[in-house]
Amino acid sequence: MAKKTKVATQSLIKRKIKNSESHINLVSLAADINHIFTQNKLSAADQTRVKKTIQLLDLGQIRVAEKNADQVWQTNEWIKKAILLYFRTQEMKVIHAGDLQFFDKIPTKKWAKDSKVRVVPHAIARYGSHIENGAVLMPSYINIGARVGEGTMIDTWTTVGSCAQVGAHCHISGGVGLGGVLEPLQATPVIVEDYAFLGSRVIVVEGVIVREGAVLGAGVTLTSSTKIIDVSESQPRELKGEIPKNSVVIPGSQFKKFPAGEYAVNCALIIGKRKESTDKKTSLNATLREFNISV
Ligand SMILES: CC(C)(COP(=O)(O)OP(=O)(O)OC[C@H]1O[C@@H](n2cnc3c(N)ncnc32)[C@H](O)[C@@H]1OP(=O)(O)O)[C@@H](O)C(=O)NCCC(=O)NCCS
Numbered sequence: 001m002a003k004k005t006k007v008a009t010q011s012l013i014k015r016k017i018k019n020s021e022s023h024i025n026l027v028s029l030a031a032d033i034n035h036i037f038t039q040n041k042l043s044a045a046d047q048t049r050v051k052k053t054i055q056l057l058d059l060g061q062i063r064v065a066e067k068n069a070d071q072v073w074q075t076n077e078w079i080k081k082a083i084l085l086y087f088r089t090q091e092m093k094v095i096h097a098g099d100l101q102f103f104d105k106i107p108t109k110k111w112a113k114d115s116k117v118r119v120v121p122h123a124i125a126r127y128g129s130h131i132e133n134g135a136v137l138m139p140s141y142i143n144i145g146a147r148v149g150e151g152t153m154i155d156t157w158t159t160v161g162s163c164a165q166v167g168a169h170c171h172i173s174g175g176v177g178l179g180g181v182l183e184p185l186q187a188t189p190v191i192v193e194d195y196a197f198l199g200s201r202v203i204v205v206e207g208v209i210v211r212e213g214a215v216l217g218a219g220v221t222l223t224s225s226t227k228i229i230d231v232s233e234s235q236p237r238e239l240k241g242e243i244p245k246n247s248v249v250i251p252g253s254q255f256k257k258f259p260a261g262e263y264a265v266n267c268a269l270i271i272g273k274r275k276e277s278t279d280k281k282t283s284l285n286a287t288l289r290e291f292n293i294s295v
Contacts, residue, residue: 058127060147108126125142132148135154141160146165161190228242
């Protein structure tokens with residue numbers, strides 16, 4: 001195993017995790033994963049370390065990104081490395097789902113009667129993602145390393161890409177695409193904070209952060225290059241990569257000069273803050289989130 005290396009000061013790896021088997025020292029696990037990542041061949045012990053990391057991720061005991069003590073989102077790069085290594089430890093095999101058959105390396109999560117998550121057929125969450133209690137997965141896809149918070153609704157045909165982090169009590173509407181970021185390694189995951197509402201067919205990629213309570217109107221597309229223009233005051237204010245708390249955002253366009261002439265390009269407009277009428281349009285229906293109630 002690797003000798004302990006100095007790992008970034010992440011709140012996560014400073015603490016020890018207690019699980020049913022043992023106390024796991026995350027500092028040493030992170031150091032091991034960083035070392036294993038540099039190796040061409042993985043020993044049996046290396047594979048065990050990698051699989052242990054993915055198990056902790058699956059159980060929600062560690063996460064790819066989290067807020068540090070200063071409330072700034074930090075990516076735990078070693079966990080992303082462990083995910084990439086995990087692909088190397090797994091063999092392709094046939095996976096059955098009733099009459100359906102698949103061929104892949106990573107198993108899907110298994111749900112039981114006492115799972116505190118409602119999973120509507122055919123929602124698929126890959127092993128190594130973590131879904132908190134009270135979340136509802138309509139037929140959607142959650143990739144490895146992603147995390148979905150308590151009470152959040154992931155509506156039909158939404159894709160939550162690898163390592164994307166969705167907070168608690170969010171509504172992620174039908175057909176939303178949250179980008180995945182396994183590669184490049186330095187890429188930061190898409191983050192959607194608590195109580196955000198993402199309208200139908202919203203796209204958020206390339207590590208954009210949607211802050212708490214923000215409302216993205218249907219069809220908003222946000223990449224790290226998309227200009228986000230706050231038009232709610234007398235002067236426009238331009239932002240990139242982040243939607244401020246409680247902002248209401250709609251799709252927009254602005255003119256841009258190119259050698260061939262002037263064309264309208266996509267942008268996102270912040271038209272104000274959430275108000276009562278917005279809340280009415282985006283309010284969550286508790287009935288849809290209760291368990292043991294058929295809707
Ligand atoms: C963003 C949204 C929530 C509206 O927010 P709101 O704060 O209530 O905004 P308002 O309706 O008061 O609109 C303010 C202005 O912006 C305009 N506007 C609002 N949403 C717009 C949109 N998506 N596209 C273009 N213009 C929009 C309105 O026409 C209005 O203009 P006006 O003042 O000239 O009349 C709504 O447009 C939206 O996209 N909802 C998502 C619906 C959805 O996807 N549901 C999923 C169901 S599963």
